[in-house]
Amino acid sequence: MFKKLQERIFPFIIALSALSVSASAAFYSVTGLSKLFAGASTEVLIMAGSLEVSKLIIASLLYQYWDTINKVLRTYLVVACTFLILITSAGIYGFLSAAYQETAALAGNIDAQIALVETKRDNIKEQLTVYNEEKTSINASVTALREGLSNNVIQYKDPETGEIITTTSSSTRRALEKQLDQAIERQTEINSRVDNLNQQLFDYETEIVEIKAGSEIGSELGPLKYLAGLTGLGMDKIINYLLLIIVFVFDPLAISLVIAANFAFAKLQPKKEPIADPTPVVEPDLTPNDLPQIEKTPKPLEVYGESDRIKFLKDKIEKLKFVQTASSNSSRKYTKIQEEIDKAQSELDSFLPQGDDSNQITYN
Numbered sequence: 001m002f003k004k005l006q007e008r009i010f011p012f013i014i015a016l017s018a019l020s021v022s023a024s025a026a027f028y029s030v031t032g033l034s035k036l037f038a039g040a041s042t043e044v045l046i047m048a049g050s051l052e053v054s055k056l057i058i059a060s061l062l063y064q065y066w067d068t069i070n071k072v073l074r075t076y077l078v079v080a081c082t083f084l085i086l087i088t089s090a091g092i093y094g095f096l097s098a099a100y101q102e103t104a105a106l107a108g109n110i111d112a113q114i115a116l117v118e119t120k121r122d123n124i125k126e127q128l129t130v131y132n133e134e135k136t137s138i139n140a141s142v143t144a145l146r147e148g149l150s151n152n153v154i155q156y157k158d159p160e161t162g163e164i165i166t167t168t169s170s171s172t173r174r175a176l177e178k179q180l181d182q183a184i185e186r187q188t189e190i191n192s193r194v195d196n197l198n199q200q201l202f203d204y205e206t207e208i209v210e211i212k213a214g215s216e217i218g219s220e221l222g223p224l225k226y227l228a229g230l231t232g233l234g235m236d237k238i239i240n241y242l243l244l245i246i247v248f249v250f251d252p253l254a255i256s257l258v259i260a261a262n263f264a265f266a267k268l269q270p271k272k273e274p275i276a277d278p279t280p281v282v283e284p285d286l287t288p289n290d291l292p293q294i295e296k297t298p299k300p301l302e303v304y305g306e307s308d309r310i311k312f313l314k315d316k317i318e319k320l321k322f323v324q325t326a327s328s329n330s331s332r333k334y335t336k337i338q339e340e341i342d343k344a345q346s347e348l349d350s351f352l353p354q355g356d357d358s359n360q361i362t363y364n
Contacts, residue, residue, distance in 0.1 A: 018257030029091030
């Protein structure tokens with residue numbers, strides 16, 4: 001019972017899957033084509049929608065009437081269905097590529113903002129490098145001037161006493177003190193500028209982090225960026241390959257599921273007995289020798305036995321009826337064949353007990 005239930009439900013599951021895939025493919029295709037021809041989007045929606053419906057009907061028609069449909073019409077429908085699949089695939093490609101371009105454009109804006117802030121940051125870094133070098137030089141000068149002040153000692157011999165007198169040079173001390181004051185002033189200015197530049201650098205770095213964190217584009221394009229870094233290909237090439245894979249699977253799968261649904265529903269229907277074709281058949285070119293050949297086949301009754309003779313008569317009647325079906329009802333051959341059938345039937349009846357019709361052969 002479960003198997004029968006499964007056999008009855010499964011075709012509807014296939015049909016539902018075919019409709020869902022076909023509907024989604026039609027939606028993406030129609031939307032994509034309307035974007036390609038934005039100047040007449042409404043007209044394109046109507047045209048593409050009718051083509052999508054006709055494509056599914058063509059696929060079902062070709063499956064159900066493949067053997068009976070005219071060959072020229074069948075060839076045209078196959079070609080038309082193939083081109084409709086290509087049109088649908090082009091629409092899907094246009095829809096998905098447009099969606100990617102929107103995301104890529106936003107990502108480009110984010111990258112441009114980050115690049116601008118990074119340019120400002122790099123400029124600050126260059127200024128910091130110059131000021132740090134000058135700061136190092138001034139620090140060295142201050143250190144040297146202070147050492148000069150501490151070492152400002154001169155010695156001379158007193159002419160009267162002859163003693164060596166050690167003292168400092170006031171002029172040298174004043175010169176060194178003036179230079180030291182200037183160096184310290186410059187050092188203070190440099191330190192202030194360096195502090196300001198460091199603060200600006202910190203602000204720019206914070207701005208870059210905020211731009212990256214405040215955008216959702218990075219998370220959307222994260223897998224593509226990872227694949228680009230892994231394969232060494234650009235994101236545009238990777239997305240193009242992915243779109244081609246989707247396109248070559250999407251609409252052909254929809255058509256395949258439609259055909260599979262037709263096949264499943266055909267298997268679900270009960271088998272019907274073949275009905276004789278009522279159309280007149282062309283009478284074959286038979287000769288009178290065809291009937292005697294059937295008559296000559298039996299052997300004497302004593303060789304076959306009674307049961308074998310009955311089997312032979314039944315086979316003979318079957319063959320005669322087969323020949324008779326190819327003859328016209330009003331023809332002379334038809335009448336002659338009927339006489340032979342009646343004769344064989346009469347002989348067959350002689351082997352049967354009275355009232356027993358189990359071996360009677362009837363024909364519609």
